[in-house]
Amino acid sequence: MKIRFHEYRHILHFHQYEEGVFFYREVLGLQPNYNWAIVxxxxxxxxxxxxxxxxxxxxxxxxxxxxxxxxADCVDLNLCMERILSEAPDTEILERGAALVTxxxxxxxxxxxxxxxxxxxxxxxxxxxxxxxxxxxxxxYEKDLEQAKNFYCGQIGLELLQSGRDMCLLQxxxxxxxxxxxxxxxEMGPSMVAFExxxxxxxxxxxxxxxxxxxxxxxxxxxxxxxxxxxxxDPSGNVVEIYAYLRNVREEILLH
Numbered sequence: 001m002k003i004r005f006h007e008y009r010h011i012l013h014f015h016q017y018e019e020g021v022f023f024y025r026e027v028l029g030l031q032p033n034y035n036w037a038i039v040x041x042x043x044x045x046x047x048x049x050x051x052x053x054x055x056x057x058x059x060x061x062x063x064x065x066x067x068x069x070x071x072a073d074c075v076d077l078n079l080c081m082e083r084i085l086s087e088a089p090d091t092e093i094l095e096r097g098a099a100l101v102t103x104x105x106x107x108x109x110x111x112x113x114x115x116x117x118x119x120x121x122x123x124x125x126x127x128x129x130x131x132x133x134x135x136x137x138x139x140x141y142e143k144d145l146e147q148a149k150n151f152y153c154g155q156i157g158l159e160l161l162q163s164g165r166d167m168c169l170l171q172x173x174x175x176x177x178x179x180x181x182x183x184x185x186x187e188m189g190p191s192m193v194a195f196e197x198x199x200x201x202x203x204x205x206x207x208x209x210x211x212x213x214x215x216x217x218x219x220x221x222x223x224x225x226x227x228x229x230x231x232x233x234d235p236s237g238n239v240v241e242i243y244a245y246l247r248n249v250r251e252e253i254l255l256h
Contacts, residue, residue: 003157003203005173007196009046009053010138011241012109013065017058019106021045024054027087028080029131036224052136052175055194065239068191069110071178073134077101077115080131110188137169137176138193141186142236148179151234155207156195156242182236194229194241200249203242204230221246 014020024030030047037043044057050072074080081101084091094110095102101113116134142148149168152158159171166181173195182189197203204219208230216239217231229243 004198005158005195006198007053008051008136008138008173008175008177009055009194009241010068010070010136011055011057011192011194012068012105012107013061013192014056014058014107016106017043017056020056023088023106024056027084027091029083030054031130034225038224048132050132050134050136050175052138054136061239065192066189067108067110067187069112069139069188071112071114071135071137071139072132073136074113074115075131075133077113080113135176136174137178138172138191139178139180139188140191140193140234140236140238141182141189142179142234142238143182144235145179145181147235152177152179155210156203156240158195190237190239192239192241194243197242197244198248200228200230200242200244207232207242217241 012020024047025032025045030049033046033048033053035043035045038059042059044055044059046053046055052070052072054070077099081096084103092104093101094104099115103111103113105111114134140148145166145168149160149163152170153160158177160168161171161176162169168179170177170179172193177193201219207213208215214233215231216233217229219228219230221228226246227243228246228249229241231239231241234240
């Protein structure tokens with residue numbers, strides 16, 4: 001049975017949680033999808049960002065997560081930059097061009113904002129509260145690109161879209177996942193990503209039976225957002241979370 005994937009999340013473990021929420025909600029203008037808090041030091045805020053979901057979390061996790069990196073298509077890059085420089089003028093801009101802006105968020109994560117030609121601004125007014133409606137792409141760095149490709153495509157079951165010597169692009173449910181070859185200069189990661197699967201139990205049974213399986217989180221259900229999930233490490237130590245909403249897998253749970 002081929003497992004299908006749907007919702008996709010890029011998860012950032014923020015040290016300065018409130019600053020992160022403010023940056024993505026007020027500075028970039030992302031629309032909230034969901035937020036939760038169990039105790040003061042265990043909380044999360046999830047946003048819509050184009051075809052993906054961006055989730056900011058603060059909770060104890062070992063090993064500590066490093067800085068993340070992702071790309072998002074913007075409807076109007078100039079207008080987006082006006083908002084950023086107005087709301088957060090001290091934002092560190094690493095690169096600024098007509099079709100690409102690269103910056104660091106308050107926690108040092110790298111954000112690439114792009115604007116495709118077909119999304120260039122017209123005379124019609126732009127909704128400043130919904131400027132990210134295009135593709136969302138996570139970027140993960142891997143020590144061995146072929147080994148990582150086998151993990152994500154051969155074991156998890158993602159579709160390979162492009163492949164090169166130093167990178168490859170995968171279809172990750174609604175969004176894209178870009179794997180890049182790690183170099184001595186790479187400062188990003190380890191990172192965390194999450195895939196919604198239509199059969200989390202079957203995927204867990206298949207993956208955990210492999211001798212190379214490295215568990216990061218046991219299969220369990222969550223109360224606050226009603227999901228069944230498990231977590232594992234990819235070959236380079238990035239954390240991959242596989243989940244399903246309980247409402248979609250009730251029959252499967254009873255049979256498992």
